[in-house]
Amino acid sequence: MTDVRADAVPGTGSTAASRWTADAMQRRLRRRYAFERGFKLTGLAAICLSILFLAFLLWNMGSQGIGGFTQYQAALPIDFTKSDLFLDPAALRGPDAEQTVANADLSGAISKAATTAYGPEAAEMFSDGATTLLTKEIVRNPSILNGQATLWLPVGGKIDTAAKHQGDAASERIVAALKQKHALRRAFNAQFLKGSDATDPSAVGVWGALKGTFYTILVTILLAFPIGVLASVYLEEFAPKSWLSDAIEVSINNLAAVPSIIFGLLGLAVFLDVMNLPRSAPLVGGMTLALMTFPVIVIAGRNAIKSVPPSIREAALGVGASKLQVTFHHVLPLALPGILTGTIIGVARALGETAPLLLIGMRAFVAAPPNGISDPATVLPVQIFLWSDEVDRSFVEKTSAAIIVLLLFMLLMNGLAIYLRNRFERRW
């Protein structure tokens, strides 16, 4: 035996085993390790790069958007006795009080008071929201109409921008004057969470869009989840294998890759033109997004059902369970975590979708939050899209703030879905 090995490495007189220490072998080994190290480093670099991008995005959104949650308020001394409001505090009782106050020229009174306090340039310094606030204040406490009061009211968009960043010369002068008198303060902008879309950037809010998003996604989940799950169960467990089921499978896979705007056109043609459903409503938006989510759920559902071990099916069949019992007692519960994962992905995509909703009219200016699935509404991504189109600079921070709200909403929904998925997860 040794003779043969010695022959294999002529001249050296060594055995075959000793070749492991030869230079060529060592070089090969070093090259192999170097390649492995290089591969690991490349992977690490990819991860670092993506974390960097994510951090930049979050920092960018955060630093810009945080301003959207705050608003500058200015102190306004009003002498109601000189305000020409002609409101009788004694008459302000009962349900009509608010209407009576609203009919009075409150914005005129604010302008007048502002001019008196800060000069003629300040006439337009307060926002529309200030009027609403003053109305509420008067209704709550009519006795202030009998004398003087100093109220903190939100300033208009121009002043707000000037105070936060940089504004036009006139606004800058007013801000400087206000600061000198300590009549300017930064406060939490509750209006942004409570309000809806408005023309004045200081009065806009996301509540309307958030509610619209909630209704739309509710309709989407209620339609796409049961239909998607039942379709995948039928295709995987019951449908006879034929060219027809193959064709359906290919079509569904292709549907998942269709650009979302096509679904918007379909929704427009079918739901609005043929079925005459209300325009701009979460119902139609939800149905359109359900069309888009459905194939994603079916694909995930079929994969999850396929991955249930056949031994469980056989076990159930072996004790005499019918096909339906096998499916609903054993296969579906075991596939549910996988189906829910697919649903999370599909719904998260629907949640951020803008294009199909533009086509069914959800880009309308809606100033009141919807009270049901058939009221006109808009959704957060569309609202972000609309605000990003505005000329007024104060909309920039509102846009970023709305993006933060959207991301938090998504986080909340996904967290809920993951919690549900883990609850249903079973090990075998």
Place this chain on the structure above:
Amino acid sequence: MDMKEKMPLTPTTPVPTNSAAIEADANRKGPATVKDETTGEAEAAAPTIDVSQLDNLKDSSDAAIDTGREPKMCADKVGVFYGDKQALKDVSIKIYDDLVTAFIGPSGCGKSTFLRCLNRMNDTIPSARVVGTIDLDGEDITSSAMDVVQLRARVGMVFQKPNPFPKSIFDNIAYGPKIHGIAHSKADLEQIVETSLKRAGLWDEVKDRLQESGTALSGGQQQRLCIARAIAVDPEVILMDEPCSALDPIATAKIEELIHELRGRYAIAIVTHNMQQAARVSQRTAFFHLGELVEYGKTSEIFTNPHEQRTQDYITGRYG
């Protein structure tokens, strides 16, 4: 009856079958084999597995074969096709309700395929087609009039790999009675679970943890749980598809012990790779090769005095 006497495979007690295996082994390698091939008579006389020492074959029920007794299940000229390929042809076997019938043969010989015909599990394979007739108490189970769900409750099955449901031990056993509506109350159900677990010899090990997951048990316990699950719906026949191939020798011994105890209460058909196991647990043996039933008869005869050359070759370990 003390079961330990019956368990020759336990490593510490190498009694009958182990020595039988050694004999068979020696037979294959020794010069006697060469002689066997040349002389037919010597072949028949060659001691393969020493069946005379096996308890399961000493039974009186073994004395009379086939004649005058109604079989529980009767397969007549059964063939199975997967697409165009014929996997099984012309198999005729009778299964008696107080005997254990073993199917042996090399891998891919069709023994599992045949077993799965007996409760129509082959229905789940779309390309499979079964020809011939299989009677259960005189009723043809291959006809479309036969209710498959009921058939599978009457002909229970235990699989190669233990496959408990990922549910509690209690639910694993209660599932069958629940879907068939056998239990009328919770107390009924508890009684069925207890009886089934006792019959499967698992009660003492799990009675305090019935709510734990069935998948948390050891492999051997899981397989006995699967047997208990099959018993729970009160079947007439139990089919076992290589029930011990995924188990260690001690767990295997327990399952074989259990088969002895279940015999008489249920007709049992078992597929096995292990010839010693077939010799230990069965009274009838069928040898399959390449989709054909080569020989079927008393276990004692198959192992001592087979009529076919192929059977002889297989049991002496020449192939397979």
